[in-house]
Amino acid sequence: MNELMGVISTLLRAFVTTLELTFLSAILSLVVGILAAAMRVSPVPPLRWAVSVYVRLVRNTPLTIVFFITVFGLPQVGVNFSFFSFALLALTLYTATFVAETVRAGIQAIPIGQIEAARSIGLTFTQVLAYVVLPQAVRSVVPPLASTFIALFKNSSIASAFGVAEAISVMTNMVNVHSTIVLSIMGATAAIYVALALLFGRAFTWLERKALIAR
Amino acid sequence: MTGADRHLFDAPGPKAIRRMIIGSIIAGVLAVVALAYALVQLTDKGQLAAAKWLPFVTNLDLIKFLLLGLGNTIGAAIVSLGLALVLGIALGVGRLSEAKVVHTPCAAVVELVRGLPVLLNMLFLFLAFPLAFHIDLPAFWTVVLALTLYNGAVIAEIVRAGVLTLPKGQREAAMAMGLSWRQTMALVLLPQAIRIMLPSLISQLVVLIKDSALGFIVGYQELAAQAQSAALLLNNPLQTYMIVGVVYILLNSLLSEASNYIGERQKRTLSKVYASARVAAVDER
């Protein structure tokens, strides 16, 4: 029992790394994704093309391969980061494509009549954006973004194979050391993952309701 | 043109057109500069050397080695899809069941599995299975079962959504004919739901192909694993992973296109079949 308690406290510390990786990549992919979405709907054709190529390529590549290219490919051209930063880069590059598509869809789902009505009362471009487009887009974008970020949370486990000591990596080490309580270790890890995933789900539902009320 | 212009932006006037052209030129120049910089860097570090790229054209053994990986990737993905479909229908229908003893455990399994990383499922089979049953699970089955479990849960939700989006009249008509719940589900609702699901199932195959790349962690010789070995042997990770990436992209783009095509075609035929039902539903509201 003591053995298991020790393992769990080590695991919990590893989950802190998982959460760091998740939150940092979430914030970065939100920034990159929104920027990409803005480029994707901009009236400047090369920007639109660049983003659509990026999204098409990366979305069809396994995250594992994105990791391989960043962690093993980039050092070949002289880019050397820590494993954690590489993982951050890979997860951000991958997740940002989903954010970009979601935000773009959220903007384009707004009926054109809403925007024409806003123009017809004399709102300028920035005002149309601020008072009509964005408030409506935010509402339709929160639920799909929630799934994207929960997927990111789970995807961060792939970093375990690329030198980051997050939850799954620490779990695998523990399993090798404490060979008598393998099932308990894995069960505990699974339980923490599910609990956190449910917690995030709840948090996003709350956020969604908040976005709905704040209309 | 894309929705971009008409949606967010007014039809451009002369100033806006000038700005668009200047923006396009700047973006184009930046792209060329970035590309040139990348090429210079690659050349500088010897990454464009023929020796690093040529094996993928000339070395037949290497090509065969990677194709074997591709075959294993597709094999695992297809077998997983088949099994996940069976599991997903069972869980999805179970979750729709009116009996609480059936409904609750199915819902619990679906929610639980969807909260777990696929990698954890895979490692569980890889590490815990031998301990529990004193035999190693073959790598193929480690990958397939892990993917099946996760995607089964996802498909269960697709099935449930598929059944729930069917017009209410379908269920009512079946019940009115005197069919039981089970008969209604098996003979009327499920067949229609599965037809509607076809595009989603093909997209799910893309997810499976991408997730199967985790197989390298448990020693399954799929495409990513073969790439890893090849990259070590040839000492050209950048080139190998990029080429393998392109293979994945081609395969998955093809599947995505197919899924879109079928989806579009279905939307047309289905709108005919259900048109009257939709109208009725709108009137009721």
Place this chain on the structure above:
Amino acid sequence: MPDSVISMDKVNKWFGALHALRDINFRVSAGEVVVVAGPSGSGKSTMCRTINRLETIDSGTIRVNGETLPAEGRELAKLRSEVAMVFQQFNLFSHLSILDNVTLGPIKVLRQSGAEACKEALGFLDRVGIGDQAHKFPAQLSGGQQQRAAIARALAMRPKAILFDEPTSALDPEMVNEVLEVMTQLAKEGMTMLVVTHEMGFARRVAHRVIFMDAGQIVEEAPPEAFFTNPKTDRARDFLSKILM
């Protein structure tokens, strides 16, 4: 002609190969109510939308209050605020309450204070008969109520003219009259109105002038009595026989 609120001179527009507007010339004077009629696809809606530059034109001149319609920017926004528009699909902002729908323009464009805009908005909503609906959201209102709210939103901009783009075409039949009554009232109060509609009864009772369009051209322009009792062209006769049956 300093007197015309809206004027079009030799306006042409193409949608690809389709010549949507052919040499359109017409004027709307202050206080005038002009009804634009014609079969669907005749270009009447397109013409209406060009005045607010929701559609661009390929040649010709559009003037509002004697000023050429600007191509973009703040000047365009300002001119748009002076010519309000009421849409077929109402297009109330779905994330705002009815009151906020009406006050958005006055606060953000006319720079009125919130309290002032609110007070005036309630007045306008009362005028169109839905003062009691001010705090609801558009989706909670019937089509007729939504369109009346859209008219209140237009009025709140204190426009020099209001464009109506088929304001009753998306309404259930029993709601058409409540909207037409509001429009009739506005006309009586001297509002300058350009109305694209199929409601020939309204045209007959309220319009000062009827413009009949077909295939992108203005085919006939006459006072309503003359137009309805004695159309000069075959195309207008044909159209009227179909629509008045």
